[in-house]
Amino acid sequence: MNRTHRLFQLMxxxxxxxAPVTAQALVDETGVSLRTIYRDIDALRGLGAVIDGETGFGYTLIEDATLPxxxxxxxxxxxxxxxxxxxAVIGDPALAKAAQSALAKLKxxxxxxxxxxxxxxxxxARRFSRPPEPRIDVKALRAATWDEATVEFQYEDGKGDRSQRQxxxxxxxxxxxAHMLMAWCHLRQDFRAFRLDRMxxxxxxxxxxxxxxxxxxREYMEILKADALARAKDRATEG
Structure with a gap:
């Protein structure tokens, strides 16, 4: 890890x-030595960051001069x-960590x-039970979705039946x-929703x-909307 990346990670x-963040906590998070932490804190202060605290008491970032x-x-x-x-509560692990980081940047x-x-x-936002842990790399799935790349995976439905899907x-x-993947299924030649914890x-x-x-x-959302309206109309008729 080069020095620039290390300082960025420390910030x-x-x-x-x-706060206050102990030097040992910074060591545990960054994987560098205590001596390096002390040097890097001094370097950040030299670059304009206002960091309160000292060895043995922990550090508090008071003002980040690099951010207006x-x-x-x-x-x-x-x-x-x-x-x-x-x-941070419902996101997959990568997104939950990103949300916490975004809050810190915002602060x-x-x-x-x-x-x-x-x-x-x-x-x-509080939830007393977190959604099931995805069994796939959700970050890779998000990238494939953005790239409009066709993917394949193994899937187990609610009845326990397994199949390979593209x-x-x-x-x-x-x-x-639960987290759901909305997709066009090549096997069924139709829109389908797949739970990430079953992939x-x-x-x-x-x-x-x-x-x-x-x-x-857009077409899938219109189908779901029409289906929801139809079910609501049926319930109203039955009532």
Missing amino acids: QTLRRLP PLAFGDDELEALVLGLREV ARLPARQTHRLQHAVLD VDPLSIVFMQN WDLRLTGANFRPRRVPLL
Whole structure:
């Protein structure tokens, strides 16, 4: 790891972890020695970062000179905090970590009054049971979706039946209590939703379906909307 990347990682850690952050906690997060942590703290201070604290007491990032302040309305800030906290709770591991990092960056760029508001926001996202852990690399699936790359995987449905699927991934949606892949299924020649915790052995096929993702997703959403309206109408008729 070069020095620039190491300093960046150290700054990110100071933003993310609850203050004061001990030198040992920084060692555990970054994987460098205590001596390197002390040198890098001094280097960051020399670059303009205001870091309070010293050896034995922990460090607190007071002001990050590399980031200009951001201006948000109070309601905008509450919305951002709520959204990021929700992602931290329900997102896949990579997204949950990214949400925590984004909150730390946001805190570093806010004026002092709004930093306090972020830390003590009245809105929060809590869930007493986390969604099932995905059995695939969700980051790779997101990349394939953006790239409009056809993927294949093994799948086990709710009845325990297993099959190999090849699909065009359209979107990943948190639905009810699980993450779902919305896709066009080559096997069924129809739209299908797959639970990520029931997928494994994800692979790229080398094929792509560009530029069809957006129109396919729009068509799928219209079908789901029509189906939901029909069910609601049926319930109203039965009532």
